[in-house]
Amino acid sequence: MKRIFQQISLLFTILATLTSCLGDNTEEVVFYDDAAIINVSLGTLNNRQNTKTADGRDSVAVSKIEGSKYHFTIDQMKREIYNVDSLPYGTDITKVVTILTAKNSGSIVIKGLASDSVKYHVQTDSVDFSQPRTFFVYSNSGKNHAEYTMKVNVHKQLANQFDWQRTAIGNTFATLTSIRAFEMNGKMYVVGSNGESSSIFSCDLNDCQVWTAGQPDINMLMPVDMTTSMASDGKQLFITAEGHLLSTADGSHWTDNGQTSITRLIGSDGTRLYAIDSEGKIISSADNGQTWQTDPLDDSIELLPTREINIVAQPLLTNSDMQRVVMLGNRDARNYPDDAYAVVWSRLFDDSNNTVYPWMYYSQSPTARYQAPRLRSMTMLPYNNRLIAIGAQPLGACTTAAFSAIYESIDGGLTWKNSEHLTLPSDFVTVANTFCAAVDSNNFVWLINAETGEIWRARLTQLGWDNPQTEFRTRKK
Numbered sequence: 001m002k003r004i005f006q007q008i009s010l011l012f013t014i015l016a017t018l019t020s021c022l023g024d025n026t027e028e029v030v031f032y033d034d035a036a037i038i039n040v041s042l043g044t045l046n047n048r049q050n051t052k053t054a055d056g057r058d059s060v061a062v063s064k065i066e067g068s069k070y071h072f073t074i075d076q077m078k079r080e081i082y083n084v085d086s087l088p089y090g091t092d093i094t095k096v097v098t099i100l101t102a103k104n105s106g107s108i109v110i111k112g113l114a115s116d117s118v119k120y121h122v123q124t125d126s127v128d129f130s131q132p133r134t135f136f137v138y139s140n141s142g143k144n145h146a147e148y149t150m151k152v153n154v155h156k157q158l159a160n161q162f163d164w165q166r167t168a169i170g171n172t173f174a175t176l177t178s179i180r181a182f183e184m185n186g187k188m189y190v191v192g193s194n195g196e197s198s199s200i201f202s203c204d205l206n207d208c209q210v211w212t213a214g215q216p217d218i219n220m221l222m223p224v225d226m227t228t229s230m231a232s233d234g235k236q237l238f239i240t241a242e243g244h245l246l247s248t249a250d251g252s253h254w255t256d257n258g259q260t261s262i263t264r265l266i267g268s269d270g271t272r273l274y275a276i277d278s279e280g281k282i283i284s285s286a287d288n289g290q291t292w293q294t295d296p297l298d299d300s301i302e303l304l305p306t307r308e309i310n311i312v313a314q315p316l317l318t319n320s321d322m323q324r325v326v327m328l329g330n331r332d333a334r335n336y337p338d339d340a341y342a343v344v345w346s347r348l349f350d351d352s353n354n355t356v357y358p359w360m361y362y363s364q365s366p367t368a369r370y371q372a373p374r375l376r377s378m379t380m381l382p383y384n385n386r387l388i389a390i391g392a393q394p395l396g397a398c399t400t401a402a403f404s405a406i407y408e409s410i411d412g413g414l415t416w417k418n419s420e421h422l423t424l425p426s427d428f429v430t431v432a433n434t435f436c437a438a439v440d441s442n443n444f445v446w447l448i449n450a451e452t453g454e455i456w457r458a459r460l461t462q463l464g465w466d467n468p469q470t471e472f473r474t475r476k477k
Contacts, residue, residue: 032104035139035146042067043097081150089155095126157461160421164458173450181438198226200251214251231268245289267311299361305329310380321352326413328380340397342372370415373400379437403430
């Protein structure tokens with residue numbers, strides 16, 4: 001380090017001499033003692049991506065990235081400089097034009113990459129950021145200096161990668177004929193039925209090989225098929241049993257919330273429970289089932305789904321005070337054999353003034369494009385600020401093959417398209433009869449096949465990237 005500062009001192013001796021030679025006897029030159037880097041910007045960078053030519057040969061596509069569009073954070077306490085929003089995967093950072101601004105026109109030097117040598121930093125010079133670099137900034141008075149470490153972050157994965165990982169769990173769910181999965185209180189739960197009784201299992205989100213069976217402590221017969229009448233708000237699971245509404249936070253300790261007149265629970269939007277009453281109408285409760293109200297519909301009750309019912313709530317992208325609740329499911333196959341598509345309803349809530357709007361039916365048309373197919377075990381999930389849906393064998397007039405795609409809706413369930421980036425595992429068993437899907441708080445999509453004892457998990461890479469602190473202030477005393 002002594003050698004470094006000897007070289008720096010020599011540089012500033014030369015600079016001071018030049019300043020005095022260029023000076024004027026009648027001018028008063030003001031020198032400042034502040035030493036800080038206050039702004040950072042990058043020039044144009046090259047980005048290389050592996051691709052294929054029209055005839056299928058491997059190739060490399062080179063594009064330009066405007067580095068000035070990427071903001072750099074300067075942590076003045078730790079003297080660290082870095083970009084929170086990493087540069088795209090494949091960006092070349094070995095030759096980066098780096099524009100650094102020092103406070104009060106101070107001077108900046110850069111330490112060598114492989115030695116202790118230093119040189120004056122010229123804004124038009126390119127810098128090799130294949131590893132963090134050290135910059136020294138000196139006040140224009142030459143009295144003070146500061147040392148900064150600058151790192152240029154580049155994504156190590158493509159933003160839209162969605163790679164599945166498979167885990168075999170044996171025969172934990174082998175005897176079950178219907179299953180549903182959901183996250184609750186930081187664990188993944190699976191509720192299943194074998195046609196004679198129901199069970200509930202849980203596992204840690206980071207260890208899906210070890211499942212623990214819940215041991216209900218309530219003196220009441222659990223429903224034979226719990227999967228057909230249940231709802232979870234992420235904190236509690238609600239079911240109906242012997243005319244009572246029951247709830248649990250862990251699958252073992254249950255609370256009897258009293259008698260209920262509801263026929264079937266169908267879901268939760270996180271704050272409200274939804275159910276079907278004896279007349280086939282949708283009712284909702286905002287107090288965990290203590291009181292219920294009939295929800296208004298803008299169309300016929302005959303258009304409501306009766307099986308594979310899913311309910312998801314998401315804030316509107318244009319107004320965070322507004323929530324859209326989407327309901328997707330299928331009508332009874334025997335009564336409506338000609339249905340080729342799932343039925344979709346939605347309603348809006350204005351949280352700013354507690355305004356509740358009626359359920360709106362999304363009309364089906366035989367000629368309409370991009371409708372959700374009518375599939376067995378159809379599951380709708382919130383993911384990446386949109387809705388996705390996965391389903392098994394076709395029902396009724398539907399001709400869509402089982403597990404042929406992950407369907408995606410960016411307009412609140414109005415239209416559904418095959419996702420470009422979210423695809424199913426290539427060797428996922430496409431004849432699975434006992435299947436379920438879920439999304440956890442770590443943004444992993446789960447696929448569970450009870451028959452094969454396999455669990456698949458995948459996540460869009462950008463949803464796993466950290467969002468570190470970007471503002472640093474000194475607390476006022």
